[in-house]
Amino acid sequence: MNAALVIVLILPVLxxxxxxxxxxxxxxxxxxxxxxxxQLGVITFLYFVYLYILIALSTFLLGEIIFEYTLALFIAxxxxxxxxxxxxxxxxxxxxxxxxxxxMLTNTSxxxxxxxxxxxxxxxxxYNETPLVKKKWSFKxxxxxxxxxxxxxxxxxxxxxxxxxxxxxxxxxxLGALIIVSVFNVYYNMREKxxxxxxEVILQSKKDLLTGSYNFTALNEVIxxxxxxxxxxxxxxxxxxxxxxxxxxxxxxxxxxVLKEFIDVLRGQLSLKIDATQFEIYRxxxxxxxxxxxxxxxxxxxxxxxxxxxxxKEQGVIVDEDVRIDLTFSAGxxxxxxYEKDLLTxxxxxxxxxxxxxxxxxxxxxxxxxxxxxxxxxQHLEGNF
Numbered sequence: 001m002n003a004a005l006v007i008v009l010i011l012p013v014l015x016x017x018x019x020x021x022x023x024x025x026x027x028x029x030x031x032x033x034x035x036x037x038x039q040l041g042v043i044t045f046l047y048f049v050y051l052y053i054l055i056a057l058s059t060f061l062l063g064e065i066i067f068e069y070t071l072a073l074f075i076a077x078x079x080x081x082x083x084x085x086x087x088x089x090x091x092x093x094x095x096x097x098x099x100x101x102x103x104m105l106t107n108t109s110x111x112x113x114x115x116x117x118x119x120x121x122x123x124x125x126x127y128n129e130t131p132l133v134k135k136k137w138s139f140k141x142x143x144x145x146x147x148x149x150x151x152x153x154x155x156x157x158x159x160x161x162x163x164x165x166x167x168x169x170x171x172x173x174x175l176g177a178l179i180i181v182s183v184f185n186v187y188y189n190m191r192e193k194x195x196x197x198x199x200e201v202i203l204q205s206k207k208d209l210l211t212g213s214y215n216f217t218a219l220n221e222v223i224x225x226x227x228x229x230x231x232x233x234x235x236x237x238x239x240x241x242x243x244x245x246x247x248x249x250x251x252x253x254x255x256x257x258v259l260k261e262f263i264d265v266l267r268g269q270l271s272l273k274i275d276a277t278q279f280e281i282y283r284x285x286x287x288x289x290x291x292x293x294x295x296x297x298x299x300x301x302x303x304x305x306x307x308x309x310x311x312x313k314e315q316g317v318i319v320d321e322d323v324r325i326d327l328t329f330s331a332g333x334x335x336x337x338x339y340e341k342d343l344l345t346x347x348x349x350x351x352x353x354x355x356x357x358x359x360x361x362x363x364x365x366x367x368x369x370x371x372x373x374x375x376x377x378x379q380h381l382e383g384n385f
Contacts, residue, residue: 092117107156236291237354330357334368
């Protein structure tokens with residue numbers, strides 16, 4: 001079979017099919033195996049099966065192995081980030097085991113394969129710690145870079161595919177890699193669009209009548225919708241400080257106006273900095289609100305809420321021409337830890353951090369990840385959950 005056709009068309013289609021299969025299967029695993037250890041064991045076993053299929057197909061069609069790190073990189077980036085990092089570590093040993101049973105990799109030393117695996121992991125970790133990770137095109141760049149690194153380390157094997165009748169095999173493999181990541185990106189964007197549409201349908205008619213934020217029913221339904229989806233969510237819990245004193249001093253009618261104005265100002269401030277699709281505000285109860293932020297880091301969310309806190313302290317809340325209410329809030333922030341934590345746990349952690357903010361001075365924002373284990377435990381026991 002023509003090697004160029006296999007590299008730029010047949011294998012990329014097969015690889016994308018495998019990645020989509022991984023997505024479909026892995027999304028159901030959290031229901032069956034809620035514990036991380038169980039998920040790790042099952043996913044590792046399935047990954048080995050899928051990787052062996054990929055190696056077998058590549059060997060059968062080309063006589064060589066290409067795109068061998070595709071599954072691990074896609075799992076680490078799109079599905080199970082923590083488990084994906086582990087898979088990147090053990091991938092070279094899977095490759096050696098699979099390849100040597102079929103007599104491949106005869107020109108590439110075992111140490112070269114292991115060193116290649118460490119370099120792939122290093123590149124991913126560096127990428128994951130940079131602002132680039134939030135850019136839609138950035139994973140394409142990473143995938144092309146890791147593919148080129150793989151070609152370079154395994155050139156003694158891959159160069160056997162080169163002959164006079166095809167273009168430079170390195171360019172063909174990079175083109176095949178670009179096709180893989182581009183086609184999967186179309187599929188993934190369609191899934192994201194479908195999830196956003198479902199969220200919009202849920203949120204459409206479920207608003208808190210007083211504040212205009214989404215109500216508790218909407219919050220529960222969105223949590224259920226996102227339960228098995230690989231969606232990056234940072235949760236912010238906000239509790240207005242000393243709100244009872246406002247009701248006692250000015251009356252409940254003014255208190256209600258303050259709640260509504262607070263949410264209006266918060267929504268307006270956030271909309272100036274990020275897209276309206278990147279955040280949702282839910283009334284959690286009384287003067288407490290739960291915020292969902294999508295595709296943002298905890299530090300970015302902290303900055304957003306801190307800027308809003310400064311603006312609120314400077315301007316207060318205007319009730320009418322004669323009444324200006326000075327208002328502050330306490331907040332807690334937590335992330336679903338690269339998709340590994342369910343949203344209920346994330347909300348609980350954000351609430352724990354918020355309770356810490358109120359307990360130790362109010363008018364501050366606390367990141368859950370900054371709390372030590374003893375403080376987390378004590379605040380959790382004393383908090384609302």
